[in-house]
Amino acid sequence: MTSASNVGPDPRSSDAAVIATRQPQAATNEVLLEARAVVKEYGSTKALQGANLVLRAGRIHALMGENGAGKSTLVQILVGAAVPTSGVIAMQGRPVSFDGVSEALAAGVVPIYQQSSLFPNLTVLENLFAFETAASHGVAGHKSARRRRSAKQMLNRIGLAVLLDQPVASLSLGEKQLLEIARGLGRDCKLLVLDEPTAALSQADTNRLFAALRQLASAGVGILYISHKTNEIAQIADEITVLRDGVCVISGAPLKSTSMQTIVSAMVGHAFNVGEKNLPVVRAPVLALVGAALRIGDPEVSITVRASEILGIAGLAGSGAEEIGAMLAGALACSRGVLSVNGRPVGRSGDRATAVAAGIGYVPADRSVDGLFPGHDALRNASASVLDHLTKFGLLSRSAESIRLSAALTNVSLTPNQPRRLIDEFSGGNQQKVLLARNLAVADIKALVLVEPTRGVDVGARDIIHDRILMAAAEGLAVVLVSTDLEELTSLSHRVAIIRDRRLTTELPRLSSPAAVAGAMLGENQ
Amino acid sequence: MKMADLPGSHLLRRLPVSIWGLVVIVALVALFLPGFARIGNITNVLRVGAILALASYGQTIVLISGGIDFSIGSSVALCSVVTALAVQQLPLGLALTAGFASIIGVGAINGLLIAYLKLSPFLVTLGMLLLVHGFAAIVAGGLPVEVPDREGIHTLSGSDLLGVPYPVIIAGLAAGALYLLLERTTLGRSWFLIGSNLAAAAATGIRLRRNIFLAYVLAAVFVGVAGLILTSRVAAGEPNLYPTLPFETMAACAVGGIPLTGGRGSALNAVIGVIVIAVLNNAIVLLNFPAYAQLSLLGIIMVGAVIAQGMPSWTRPSRIRSL
Numbered sequence: 107m108t109s110a111s112n113v114g115p116d117p118r119s120s121d122a123a124v125i126a127t128r129q130p131q132a133a134t135n136e137v138l139l140e141a142r143a144v145v146k147e148y149g150s151t152k153a154l155q156g157a158n159l160v161l162r163a164g165r166i167h168a169l170m171g172e173n174g175a176g177k178s179t180l181v182q183i184l185v186g187a188a189v190p191t192s193g194v195i196a197m198q199g200r201p202v203s204f205d206g207v208s209e210a211l212a213a214g215v216v217p218i219y220q221q222s223s224l225f226p227n228l229t230v231l232e233n234l235f236a237f238e239t240a241a242s243h244g245v246a247g248h249k250s251a252r253r254r255r256s257a258k259q260m261l262n263r264i265g266l267a268v269l270l271d272q273p274v275a276s277l278s279l280g281e282k283q284l285l286e287i288a289r290g291l292g293r294d295c296k297l298l299v300l301d302e303p304t305a306a307l308s309q310a311d312t313n314r315l316f317a318a319l320r321q322l323a324s325a326g327v328g329i330l331y332i333s334h335k336t337n338e339i340a341q342i343a344d345e346i347t348v349l350r351d352g353v354c355v356i357s358g359a360p361l362k363s364t365s366m367q368t369i370v371s372a373m374v375g376h377a378f379n380v381g382e383k384n385l386p387v388v389r390a391p392v393l394a395l396v397g398a399a400l401r402i403g404d405p406e407v408s409i410t411v412r413a414s415e416i417l418g419i420a421g422l423a424g425s426g427a428e429e430i431g432a433m434l435a436g437a438l439a440c441s442r443g444v445l446s447v448n449g450r451p452v453g454r455s456g457d458r459a460t461a462v463a464a465g466i467g468y469v470p471a472d473r474s475v476d477g478l479f480p481g482h483d484a485l486r487n488a489s490a491s492v493l494d495h496l497t498k499f500g501l502l503s504r505s506a507e508s509i510r511l512s513a514a515l516t517n518v519s520l521t522p523n524q525p526r527r528l529i530d531e532f533s534g535g536n537q538q539k540v541l542l543a544r545n546l547a548v549a550d551i552k553a554l555v556l557v558e559p560t561r562g563v564d565v566g567a568r569d570i571i572h573d574r575i576l577m578a579a580a581e582g583l584a585v586v587l588v589s590t591d592l593e594e595l596t597s598l599s600h601r602v603a604i605i606r607d608r609r610l611t612t613e614l615p616r617l618s619s620p621a622a623v624a625g626a627m628l629g630e631n632q
Numbered sequence: 633m634k635m636a637d638l639p640g641s642h643l644l645r646r647l648p649v650s651i652w653g654l655v656v657i658v659a660l661v662a663l664f665l666p667g668f669a670r671i672g673n674i675t676n677v678l679r680v681g682a683i684l685a686l687a688s689y690g691q692t693i694v695l696i697s698g699g700i701d702f703s704i705g706s707s708v709a710l711c712s713v714v715t716a717l718a719v720q721q722l723p724l725g726l727a728l729t730a731g732f733a734s735i736i737g738v739g740a741i742n743g744l745l746i747a748y749l750k751l752s753p754f755l756v757t758l759g760m761l762l763l764v765h766g767f768a769a770i771v772a773g774g775l776p777v778e779v780p781d782r783e784g785i786h787t788l789s790g791s792d793l794l795g796v797p798y799p800v801i802i803a804g805l806a807a808g809a810l811y812l813l814l815e816r817t818t819l820g821r822s823w824f825l826i827g828s829n830l831a832a833a834a835a836t837g838i839r840l841r842r843n844i845f846l847a848y849v850l851a852a853v854f855v856g857v858a859g860l861i862l863t864s865r866v867a868a869g870e871p872n873l874y875p876t877l878p879f880e881t882m883a884a885c886a887v888g889g890i891p892l893t894g895g896r897g898s899a900l901n902a903v904i905g906v907i908v909i910a911v912l913n914n915a916i917v918l919l920n921f922p923a924y925a926q927l928s929l930l931g932i933i934m935v936g937a938v939i940a941q942g943m944p945s946w947t948r949p950s951r952i953r954s955l
Contacts, residue, residue, distance in 0.1 A: 437835060458834055458835055458837040459839045463837070468835055470832075470835050475831055476834070476835045477832050478829060478832060479824075479832055480829065481895050482824065482825070482895070486824075490825055493821055493822070496818075500817075502815075
């Protein structure tokens with residue numbers, strides 16, 4: 107049974123006739139947007155110290171760099187969200203200074219952000235024309251036949267096959283991403299800026315996105331692609347720029363002549379070791395989920411994780427892998443089945459308070475939705491699970507909190523190591539480190555469930571998080587790692603459980619290749 | 633601004649920004665209204681402000697936990713009616729206890745509906761505001777219930793210690809209690825986390841239902857004390873006592889720097905906001921403006937405070953995250 111629309115390429119995506127209806131807006135290789143010697147200072151700190159970037163029509167240009175390298179600043183300047191301290195920005199050869207995002211949009215620079223700006227309660231059609239509707243002062247919806255026709259063209263252009271009257275909330279993450287791009291393209295787009303577009307996408311959705319991007323590039327659209335994922339860059343990009351400390355260490359090099367090793371070393375500033383990890387020896391069973399089903403009618407799933415074991419869980423978006431992770435963490439109530447730690451059932455199902463008391467740590471999938479406490483410092487974010495152990499005479503002891511959690515934060519190499527800094531001001535990678543520290547600070551933690559622990563995280567932070575996960579396993583924790591990052595999954599896990607249609611279909615042994623895991627996720631070899 | 637170079641700057645930087653608003657307003661009022669800076673007038677401002685302060689402490693707890701409480705206005709009215717009726721049968725102490733308990737009862741119902749049935753705090757407390765006002769009016773028979781003067785009911789609001797009115801002393805002590813509750817208990821800390829991100833609070837294992845319930849009950853304790861002082865002041869059971877109280881508490885919290893979106897705030901923020909509102913209310917009286925001008929002023933203050941709180945987000949650049 108092949109499930110849903112998000113698997114497999116869409117036949118229409120290669121429909122050349124459709125592409126031809128939209129003529130290339132610029133000759134291929136023509137320089138679209140150019141940044142020369144751009145400097146940006148925030149007070150005394152220099153975010154950019156003379157960065158250069160040349161974006162051409164029909165080319166996919168990758169922009170990489172660690173946290174704080176200046177990527178976001180450069181992108182903000184290009185899309186008109188920030189003004190450079192000095193330097194020149196030129197659009198098709200003419201110097202410009204965008205005053206606000208709307209001016210950059212008018213010039214054809216269309217940014218697509220990580221956070222969706224779609225309206226979930228409106229239909230696909232309504233979303234496609236949301237801006238036009240907002241700008242027109244009259245009654246919306248007239249000329250609807252013409253509108254529907256051009257909406258279909260917009261969808262075809264990127265090979266997205268959804269119904270025009272379907273509510274956006276019913277689309278998969280990947281379809282939403284493509285819809286957002288389709289909407290952006292509708293506005294006479296010359297250059298598309300994609301910020302970490304695959305962070306939340308499954309492998310199949312990522313493949314669809316890449317097909318759409320190649321199609322757009324061949325139609326003459328320039329694409330700036332910002333990502334942490336080296337394997338994706340290798341697949342999709344034509345040329346690459348790497349920033350480090352506000353300087354271009356690789357500047358528009360063709361990707362064919364640049365090795366991944368060179369790129370990673372350029373980013374981190376030192377040679378990067380991609381060797382095999384040594385996993386600890388597995389001991390007695392700790393965390394067990396027996397006969398569990400999330401909804402009535404779902405197949406039963408049983409999973410046991412042993413002390414010092416890292417169990418990888420893989421599945422496409424919508425396969426139920428994330429939900430099974432949440433059930434193992436005691437964060438989702440199951441309609442059937444028992445969760446236990448060291449043979450003792452965890453009281454109420456779906457209640458994290460009892461799961462924490464039983465010693466189950468949890469790093470949820472989306473740090474901004476159910477991980478972080480915005481407006482509070484790193485220390486308070488880290489201490490949330492151990493508050494009851496920080497009291498003296500019934501009162502919360504701030505010194506105990508500071509001592510204990512500062513140590514935990516240092517232990518995960520928080521950068522900058524300022525526990526009193528607001529969590530909002532840390533990079534994604536460091537926010538993720540804080541969530542890890544929150545769990546590792548629990549004194550009697552026995553199991554740790556991590557869902558996408560390195561999503562949208564730079565190489566350096568990813569390395570540290572992986573290292574701490576291995577350390578936690580070596581100390582005897584039972585670790586569950588739910589991830590769509592197959593490299594991460596295969597290099598860290600003792601075994602990888604494959605979830606498809608909410609069913610545990612198979613288990614792959616240690617050191618299975620990412621390709622084998624991907625195949626199993628898609629249901630090959632069945 | 634090189635504030636770091638000044639002596640005592642560490643302490644200064646820890647003060648809420650709203651304190652400067654307070655300083656400016658008090659200075660302006662003292663400068664232009666000669667009647668303001670008299671001992672008698674200031675004592676009066678504080679005496680009236682103490683009731684608003686206690687009620688605002690309750691609002692502070694609820695706001696920090698991510699909720700809002702409109703029912704404060706009617707629960708103090710219920711307290712006065714229950715006390716006035718009970719004092720006809722019971723000794724004053726017991727009657728006041730009954731009045732206090734009625735406010736805790738309203739808080740507990742709020743808490744049960746919001747924490748355990750997961751209903752919207754806005755709708756629940758707005759509903760309770762109307763329901764309790766109606767209930768108080770029915771119980772009172774539609775008219776204010778007088779409390780005979782011989783009962784000594786005025787002692788709580790009318791007496792003073794070394795020139796400081798009792799209500800002011802109580803409000804001061806309560807501010808300390810609120811500080812301890814918010815900053816030095818795990819319950820208080822959990823309110824901040826719940827208000828900052830409910831889903832994250834759930835994932836960290838904070839006991840949501842119990843702690844949200846307790847937010848409304850403990851808020852009612854502070855409101856209860858306000859209700860007792862107010863009852864003592866009017867010495868009557870009035871079903872329509874102090875109808876603007878919930879809005880004044882929200883204005884005080886907003887002006888003091890507590891966002892109405894939850895997750896942040898302190899006892900000091902509440903105290904600052906209350907003094908601003910109390911001083912401005914007094915200024916209106918001193919200027920001989922009609923009493924209803926006070927309502928418009930309240931609205932202006934509240935909207936102005938919300939705008940001021942929103943300012944940074946207007947100027948914040950687009951939502952590109954640090955990569």
